[in-house]
Amino acid sequence: MPTRTPEPTAVTARALAPDLARGFMLLFIALANSHYFLSGRPVLGGYPQDGSPFDSAVTWLIATFVDGRAFPMFGLLFGYGVAHMVRRRSDAGPRAVRRLLWRRSLALVVIGSLHGLLLYAGDILAAYGVLLFLGAWTVRWKDGWLLATAAFFFVLCALPGDDSLSISTDPPDAALLPPDAVTMVVERAHITPWIALLGPLGFMCPFMLGLWAGRRGILEQPERFGTLLRVAACAGVGAAVLGAQPVSLMLAGVVPVPDPSTLTLIGPLHDATGVLGGLGYAAAAALSAQRLGERRGKVVEAVAATGQRSMSCYLAQSVIWALVFTPFVLDLSSDLTVTTTALLALTTWTATVLLAHHLHGRGRRGPFEVLVRRVTYGRRRV
Numbered sequence: 001m002p003t004r005t006p007e008p009t010a011v012t013a014r015a016l017a018p019d020l021a022r023g024f025m026l027l028f029i030a031l032a033n034s035h036y037f038l039s040g041r042p043v044l045g046g047y048p049q050d051g052s053p054f055d056s057a058v059t060w061l062i063a064t065f066v067d068g069r070a071f072p073m074f075g076l077l078f079g080y081g082v083a084h085m086v087r088r089r090s091d092a093g094p095r096a097v098r099r100l101l102w103r104r105s106l107a108l109v110v111i112g113s114l115h116g117l118l119l120y121a122g123d124i125l126a127a128y129g130v131l132l133f134l135g136a137w138t139v140r141w142k143d144g145w146l147l148a149t150a151a152f153f154f155v156l157c158a159l160p161g162d163d164s165l166s167i168s169t170d171p172p173d174a175a176l177l178p179p180d181a182v183t184m185v186v187e188r189a190h191i192t193p194w195i196a197l198l199g200p201l202g203f204m205c206p207f208m209l210g211l212w213a214g215r216r217g218i219l220e221q222p223e224r225f226g227t228l229l230r231v232a233a234c235a236g237v238g239a240a241v242l243g244a245q246p247v248s249l250m251l252a253g254v255v256p257v258p259d260p261s262t263l264t265l266i267g268p269l270h271d272a273t274g275v276l277g278g279l280g281y282a283a284a285a286a287l288s289a290q291r292l293g294e295r296r297g298k299v300v301e302a303v304a305a306t307g308q309r310s311m312s313c314y315l316a317q318s319v320i321w322a323l324v325f326t327p328f329v330l331d332l333s334s335d336l337t338v339t340t341t342a343l344l345a346l347t348t349w350t351a352t353v354l355l356a357h358h359l360h361g362r363g364r365r366g367p368f369e370v371l372v373r374r375v376t377y378g379r380r381r382v
Contacts (some may be wrong), residue, residue, distance in 0.1 A: 079210020
C-alpha cells in the first residue's frame with residue numbers, strides 16, 4: 001500500500017494559543033537580548049548601573065517579567081510542537097519519526113550556527129537543534145519518564161551555582177561587540193558551539209513538559225483543561241514574580257549587592273522560578289485564546305501571524321541588533337540606555353508584527369519557516 005507523505009500543518013489548521021504565545025513572547029525575547037549590548041558603564045547582570053530612576057524602573061520590569069521567563073516558554077512550545085509532529089505521524093514507525101525530527105534538527109543547527117557567527121553570539125536555534133536531536137529518542141517515552149526527566153533538570157537548574165552577577169566595568173566581550181568582521185567570526189566560532197551544546201541543559205525541563213502537554217493537546221483544549229491551565233497561569237506567573245525579586249531589586253539598585261554566597265543562591269532561584277513563569281505564560285495564552293474564540297481582531301491576528309513566523313522574526317531582531325550595536329556599523333552601545341534600548345526592542349518587535357501580518361495577508365510563510373519545512377519534509381511546496 002502507498003505510504004502517506006509527511007506534510008506540515010497548514011496555516012489555516014493551526015491552533016491560536018501556541019502562535020499567540022510565540023508572537024507575544026518575541027517581544028520579551030527582544031527585551032531580554034538587547035540590553036546585554038550596552039557598554040561604557042558599570043554593569044551588574046547585564047544592566048548599566050548609572051542610569052536614571054526611570055532606567056531603574058525599566059530594569060526592574062524586565063528582570064521581573066522577562067529575563068529567564070520567555071526562553072522557557074519557547075522551550076515548552078518547542079516540545080509541544082514536536083509532540084504534534086509525532087502525533088500526526090502516528091502511523092509511521094519510530095525510525096521514520098526520528099529521521100523526520102533529525103532533518104529538522106539539522107536545519108536548526110545549520111541556521112543557528114550561521115546566525116551565531118554572523119549576527120548574534122547568543123543564538124539559541126542551534127541549541128534547539130541539538131535538543132531535538134537528543135529529544136528524538138524521547139518522543140515515545142512513557143509519561144512518567146518525561147515528567148521525571150523534567151523534574152530532574154528543574155532541580156538541576158535550581159542548584160546553587162557560580163557567581164554570574166558580579167559588578168564589572170568591562171564592556172561586552174568581542175563576541176558580542178566585535179571590533180571588526182574577522183574578530184567577530186573568530187570569537188563567535190569559539191562560543192557558538194558551547195552555547196549549542198550546553199543550551200539544551202536549560203531547555204530540557206520545559207521541552208519534556210511540552211512533549212507531555214502536546215500529547216494531550218492541552219493548549220488547544222482550554223475548555224477541557226481549564227482548571228489545570230488556570231492553576232498553571234496563576235501559580236507559575238506568581239512564583240516567577242516573587243522568585244525574581246531578590247535579583248530584580250538588586251539590579252534596579254533598590255537593595256545593595258549581597259555577598260557572593262548569597263548571589264549563588266538568588267541567581268538559581270531567579271532561573272528556576274523563571275521556568276515556572278514560562279509555563280504560566282503559555283497557560284495564560286491558552287486561556288486568552290479561549291476567551292477570544294472567533295472574535296479575533298487585527299491585532300490578535302497580527303500577533304498570531306508573528307508566532308507562525310517566529311524563527312524569521314527572531315532572526316530579523318538580530319539583524320537590528322547587529323546594525324545598531326556592532327562597533328564597525330552604527331556603534332550605539334554606549335549611547336543608548338536601558339530605557340531607550342527597551343523602546344528599540346518594542347519598535348523592532350512591532351515592525352516584525354507588521355511584516356508578519358503583511359505576509360499572512362498574502363498567504364506566505366516566513367522565509368526561514370519555508371526553508372526548515374523543505375529540509376524536514378523534503379517537499380518543494382510547504
